[in-house]
Amino acid sequence: MRVDPNYVFNLTQSVSASSAAEQKLTNQLSSGLRVSSLSDDPVAVAQNVLLASSISKADSFTQTSTREQAVLQATDSALGEVVSNVTSAITLSVQANAGTLSASNLKSIGEQLSGIRDQVVSLANTGYLGTYLFGGSQGGTPPFTLATSTDPATVTYNGDSVTQSVVTPDQQKIQVNLPGSAIFQASGADLLGALNQVVSDVSNGASGTALASDTAALTTALGNVTSQRAVLGSSLSRLTSTTTYSNTQEAQLTAQQSTLLSSDTAAVATGLTTAETQHTALLNVIAGLDKTNLFDYLQG
Numbered sequence: 001m002r003v004d005p006n007y008v009f010n011l012t013q014s015v016s017a018s019s020a021a022e023q024k025l026t027n028q029l030s031s032g033l034r035v036s037s038l039s040d041d042p043v044a045v046a047q048n049v050l051l052a053s054s055i056s057k058a059d060s061f062t063q064t065s066t067r068e069q070a071v072l073q074a075t076d077s078a079l080g081e082v083v084s085n086v087t088s089a090i091t092l093s094v095q096a097n098a099g100t101l102s103a104s105n106l107k108s109i110g111e112q113l114s115g116i117r118d119q120v121v122s123l124a125n126t127g128y129l130g131t132y133l134f135g136g137s138q139g140g141t142p143p144f145t146l147a148t149s150t151d152p153a154t155v156t157y158n159g160d161s162v163t164q165s166v167v168t169p170d171q172q173k174i175q176v177n178l179p180g181s182a183i184f185q186a187s188g189a190d191l192l193g194a195l196n197q198v199v200s201d202v203s204n205g206a207s208g209t210a211l212a213s214d215t216a217a218l219t220t221a222l223g224n225v226t227s228q229r230a231v232l233g234s235s236l237s238r239l240t241s242t243t244t245y246s247n248t249q250e251a252q253l254t255a256q257q258s259t260l261l262s263s264d265t266a267a268v269a270t271g272l273t274t275a276e277t278q279h280t281a282l283l284n285v286i287a288g289l290d291k292t293n294l295f296d297y298l299q300g
Helices: 007-031 042-096 103-124 180-184 191-203 209-261 265-287 291-299
Strands: 144-147 154-157 165-167 173-175
Touching: 042 103, 042 165, 042 191, 042 209, 103 144, 103 180, 103 191, 154 180, 154 191, 173 209, 180 191, 180 209, 191 209
Parallel strands: none
Antiparallel strands: 144 154, 165 173
16 A cells, blocks of 8 residues: 655644644734735735825824914914904094094094004914914014104014915815915005004094095005905815815725724634644644554555
């Protein structure tokens, strides 16, 4: 009777293979992962790399967006106060031009207008999270400097005209700042210039055409502030909705990644039981081999 001369070798190899299979299933059961190395499933590993990259981009955008939303909200709050102050300045300018006020009343209005001007300059120099909001890209320096040594007073802009944007995961750009010059010193709508002029005119007792012109200039400047504020309001709305969408996408991608890499616990447990049974059976075969009887068997 002829037998396989490689019987013992093949049996040993089978034991090694069953041991490896048992260990692999044990690892899957304990870690919950079906794929932990390239050799486990090259295609799944490649897909996981792409998913991980997309998840990372979405997460990075969400973190950036969260900060920029806070900055935009702080900016909008500051501009809301500017609108309130300028509205008050327009009312005071109209009152000053009524022609029925006493000198003391005009002086009081002049002081109120001066206080409003100073408050608007302070708002134009608003800082948040260590950065000045209205300096363009020059966030480390107060963007506006008020000089009262002249009449009317003057305001110097120390920032630049750079606008900044956030890039969404699908490569859209959302503007997240406005240079102070576009808000407070725009051509044809110079808010700080108009405030300085009305302070000067009221303080010097001007009336009639001069104050009417001041009121008109303040009204035009207020319209520009409101328009610029709407630009950032639109950006905040877009950023909020895009972040919500990105968070949803990130959750879906994370679920896909989990499905791709995770093991089926029930199937792995069943497979492990089978593997353990096979491995035990092989060990029992080896344990039952008697060298003498095997030699006789091979010689038979």
